[in-house]
Amino acid sequence: MLLKKNLNMKKQLLIISSLLGVALTQPACNKDFLDRPYQREIEDKTFWTNANDANLALNACYQQIDYGEWSIYDDGKTDNAHAQYPWESAATVISAGDVTSANNVDWSFESIRRVNNFLDKVQDVPMDADLKARFEAEARFLRAFRYANMMNQFGDVPIMTFLPDLTNWNVPRDKRADVLKFIIDELKAVAAVLPPSYGGSQYNEVGRITKGAAVALLARVYLYEGMWTEAAEAAQQVMGMNYDLFKVSEESASDAADDYSQWVDFANADEEKRFRLGLRSYEQQFWAKNNNNVEVILDRQYLEQKDPKYVNTYLLSDDLGGWSSVTPTQALVNDYMSFKTGKPVAALDPAVRAQRYENRESDPTFYDEYKNRDPRFYASILFEHAPWNTITQGYEFTWIPGGNNCSRTGYNFRKFVDPAAWQAGLDNYANHPIIRFAEVLLTYAEAKTAATAAGTQPEASVYDALDRIRVRAGMPVIDRAEYNTAAKLMPVIRQERRIELALEGQRYMDIRRWETAPNVMTTIYNISNGLAQTRSWSDKLYLMPIPLSETDKNPNLLPNNPDY
Known part of the structure; x- marks a missing residue:
């Protein structure tokens, strides 16, 4: 794989550089050697x-x-x-x-x-x-x-x-x-x-x-x-x-080739268009061709051919040349809401999921869990048979349990992967988000709601901020009649924050400041209910x-x- 070769080459260059450094620092037979000024002094005077x-x-x-x-x-x-x-x-x-x-x-x-x-x-x-x-x-x-x-x-x-x-x-x-x-x-x-x-x-x-x-x-x-x-x-x-x-306002031909009719029960063509453009808008903001877009407030800039990042390798599975270094948990998958209602979806019992997975060839109910979900789910998560023609024509994700460089949870991330770089056999040079405008909207919504009495309805501007994020993603707006108090709305805000900012480093502080870490940092299992990682929490963490x-x-x- 190109990246592995590059990493090995970098290691070799570091070794060569170190050896050259040692050689160049050896005293020459020159009486002026000890009279040379300290290197930092040269830097300060001449730089x-x-x-x-x-x-x-x-x-x-x-x-x-x-x-x-x-x-x-x-x-x-x-x-x-x-x-x-x-x-x-x-x-x-x-x-x-x-x-x-x-x-x-x-x-x-x-x-x-x-x-x-x-x-x-x-x-x-x-x-x-x-x-x-x-x-x-x-x-x-x-x-x-x-x-x-x-x-x-x-x-x-x-x-x-x-x-x-x-x-x-x-x-x-x-x-x-x-x-x-x-x-x-x-x-x-x-x-x-x-x-x-x-x-x-x-x-x-x-x-x-x-x-x-x-x-x-x-x-x-x-x-x-x-x-x-x-x-x-x-x-x-x-x-x-x-x-x-x-x-984005339109799909490419390769994006249009993804058949989502098997995953979403579209009521009509307009609903399908809303879904597809929501998925593409969320996904493509992280691609190199859209660097420095209107949503970026602060990001880590990468210089093409000089300063690569390796998320294509860290996130993709072995079949696409990746290492599955960081993979989604079932708990994250569970939190993607319904595309149809905009509301939470009941999580499947792990034992039931495992049984359905085992019998998936004869019993397609295993795949029901992945239907009619938030478009950001399809933009972010690679699940069993997830289509992705833009990465390569006809591609569908298949989990290989126990496979080399394969996920231990049954899922891989798609978010942040840049298909253009993968197709070209190059490293990923897309800038990486640190603060996006979507985070600011979520900050506003959470802060205003937290400052509102539990039994009181938050200001309309709070719902407006959340709805801007949802509409961009192709999701229904929040039901203001149902979530009509701060106490009812806050769980929605937290869930929205988790989905919108997944893999962007915000969850680490969120579960600590909300003090939910003791409840959520529990042992994780894969889709066949096998152990993925034993976890435990203590307050020292x-x-x-x-x-x-x-x-x-x-x-x-x-x-x-x-x-x-």
Whole structure:
């Protein structure tokens, strides 16, 4: 497989580079060798000389941005997905409840160090003052973004806005409340400086941090903290900006070849068109050809042929050259609502499902579970006999139990896979979403509803926000008469959030802030009711441990988080 060859080649190049590095650092028989200045001194004196140097250094800070394709493993830490290979990420041990201080679960200050170095060195760079201020705001956003993720995982973390040296690196952790205040203050400050968009010229490349990204991240931070009024206000501010939900108006010939009449009981041609365009609109926003679309607020940009991502390999099954690294759980499949009613679907008893699967050749009732579901189900999940002509003509998914590089749950993900890259035999270069406009709408709906008395009906704007997401997906709007109180609507919002943002890394914090993790992080089984992964939950998993390797070097980071 092309990707495996590329990975092996990369390993070989790393080995060769390391050997060359060793060779080049050996002292030559030259009396001037010891008189050479320290490499960092050369960098500081010769690099930081103009705006272009500052731009390159800032780009290096962007390179460290969190998430990207690794958001799929954040879902592997939850009831959304199973991450089957422990050598790929910490998701396997976290979801199993086995994490200890021997694990390093993303404790890293590399991105923060890069930003601090940038902010320190850029001060003396001769360049336009407004451009410098904007560069600084972009860097400060990246630092605040990293701190938000660190705080969510570890609670108390050191606030470092300086460059550590031998005298100041041994710092203690700051209280979580102080970290939160630092993040909020930083995001407010940079939002006042950052532009709403970029024109595409030098230093104004599309994909840079915008005012919308700063306010949207602020809305997310407020939501996670249960600061409902602030979250709703920030989300509403973004809703007034120039963002919208991505939509397509027609299908390609290969998409049109997918026969969904066997899966959906279409009442008429208009209903089928609504279904099909909803499926395509949701699915195709994540394809490279639609990079930088109107829904994108913040994403991880990938440079074609230079900076690949590997989701096509991580998500697809062996028959398509994939590894099935992260696969859907039955619990996620169960939560896709009815296309016909827009309401939840009763989950099938696992024993009944297993029996139907065993007899599926003679008893087609096994497939009933996959009929008349949310179009996002068909756009996101590969299930038994799911059609996908765009990946290859005539393709239907078939689970191979126990197969090499095959799913352990009976499903694979289709979301995020770019068929054009797969067909070309190339890596996937689609930008990866970090904040989408759909998330902002969900944030607004949840925050406004949470701030409403349980027995009171939320404002019409809440239903409007949710309906925008549903209509784009081809789903019926919410029944306002049935879900007429905040208490009744909140479960719908949570379910909608799970479906819309599946595999985007939000579920990890959602089940912790809602305190539903103890109920949902249970052992998972495949479609034949066989064990996929043994899972257990303890409350220590609300936070991750400070790694032992770090507390050994810096005892001031102790005490560790509870029960580690």
